[in-house]
Amino acid sequence: MPFVSRTSTKESTRPTQKKGLSFAQKQRLAKRKAIEKKAPKYKVKLGDLTVFTQQLASMLDAGLPLVNSLEALEEQVENPYFQVIVGNIRNDIAGGSSLSAAAKKYPRAFNNLFVSMVAAGEASGSLSEILLKVASYFEASLKLQKRVKSAMTYPIAVISLSIILVNVLLIFVVPVFGEMFDDFGAELPKPTQILVGTSDWLKANIVFLVVGFGFFFWAVKKFFATPRGRTVRDQMYHRLPIIGPLRQKISISRFCRTFSILTRSGVPILQNLEITGAASDNTFIENATKSIGKHVSQGGQISDVVANTPYFPSMVKHMARAGEKTGNVDGMLNKVSDFYDEEIDATVSGLTSLIEPMLIVFLGVFVGTIVVAMFLPIFQLSDVAGGP
Numbered sequence: 001m002p003f004v005s006r007t008s009t010k011e012s013t014r015p016t017q018k019k020g021l022s023f024a025q026k027q028r029l030a031k032r033k034a035i036e037k038k039a040p041k042y043k044v045k046l047g048d049l050t051v052f053t054q055q056l057a058s059m060l061d062a063g064l065p066l067v068n069s070l071e072a073l074e075e076q077v078e079n080p081y082f083q084v085i086v087g088n089i090r091n092d093i094a095g096g097s098s099l100s101a102a103a104k105k106y107p108r109a110f111n112n113l114f115v116s117m118v119a120a121g122e123a124s125g126s127l128s129e130i131l132l133k134v135a136s137y138f139e140a141s142l143k144l145q146k147r148v149k150s151a152m153t154y155p156i157a158v159i160s161l162s163i164i165l166v167n168v169l170l171i172f173v174v175p176v177f178g179e180m181f182d183d184f185g186a187e188l189p190k191p192t193q194i195l196v197g198t199s200d201w202l203k204a205n206i207v208f209l210v211v212g213f214g215f216f217f218w219a220v221k222k223f224f225a226t227p228r229g230r231t232v233r234d235q236m237y238h239r240l241p242i243i244g245p246l247r248q249k250i251s252i253s254r255f256c257r258t259f260s261i262l263t264r265s266g267v268p269i270l271q272n273l274e275i276t277g278a279a280s281d282n283t284f285i286e287n288a289t290k291s292i293g294k295h296v297s298q299g300g301q302i303s304d305v306v307a308n309t310p311y312f313p314s315m316v317k318h319m320a321r322a323g324e325k326t327g328n329v330d331g332m333l334n335k336v337s338d339f340y341d342e343e344i345d346a347t348v349s350g351l352t353s354l355i356e357p358m359l360i361v362f363l364g365v366f367v368g369t370i371v372v373a374m375f376l377p378i379f380q381l382s383d384v385a386g387g388p
Contacts, residue, residue: 035080042081044109046145050138057131067094085109098122112275113258120266130265137261144341151348158359169370171206174199177374189380191373234283246347251282252316253340256333263330269296284311302329
């Protein structure tokens, strides 16, 4: 009786199994392969990363091994791309890699702050504690992000609806009135002439306008992605009356909180400053952290550079100096971050209260002007039609 190995049996049955797959199974298999291919370049949302970090920290704190924790999280993660990433990290760790080394392979999923703090946690043997700090940091950043987005949602929605409404009036409604006015055979009032002329021009050039605006925004986005463009963007924002100070407070809060949590986690000062600058997404802060790093490497103090950087408010300068004297820079900067978070809340709330009535008045006046210009010839019907 001939001997048939288990391996040869599997190999001989594999083509048959593949041929026996249903169309739906083949589709799922192809979709899975496509996801696995795109996963390394997938950018994980901050909300998903926050939940993942919180759950991983809780599992490790409860005494569950890292591989088992990641295996459980792989099943819980709903995003298919992030699920693949978590599975790959689990396999790397099972093969002998560290969490920081495995996460570093996916820079779009796990930023430098996460990787550096995990590495510090692994070196100190307090990974679960460090992950809890990371989760707390991400949660604070997410809350700040949501606050600003929620404040901007209403104005953006109203402005978008206004643009759509005005275009509908000018492209579809005004031409109907224009044809009706042509039958009158008399000169129309000046506001109506301007309105009809604008409507005709917009109707004839709408495609070019849409393409032109689309190209303009694409070009601006590309330019702002360059180092020179980011500098121009930040300088432009900084000069704006209300947006500039608000953005400065957000950047200062992020700088202080990031520096504080990295210092408490034991990340070396120069690496700390490099990560803090990159996390700020602000060229003023990035340039300041580079100057601070250079000054500190030569034996100087952080407060020396902060005091000579106009972008930092006086409160940050005084708190940094006080922190250096007491040996508690991270604690002082964390208090600064909390203070500016409250300031951001107050500014955003005030801004929302101010913008809402202004938008309503603007929309009413703008649409009202169009409506009056359309009906003005009807109000003057006797003169337009040539009199009695």
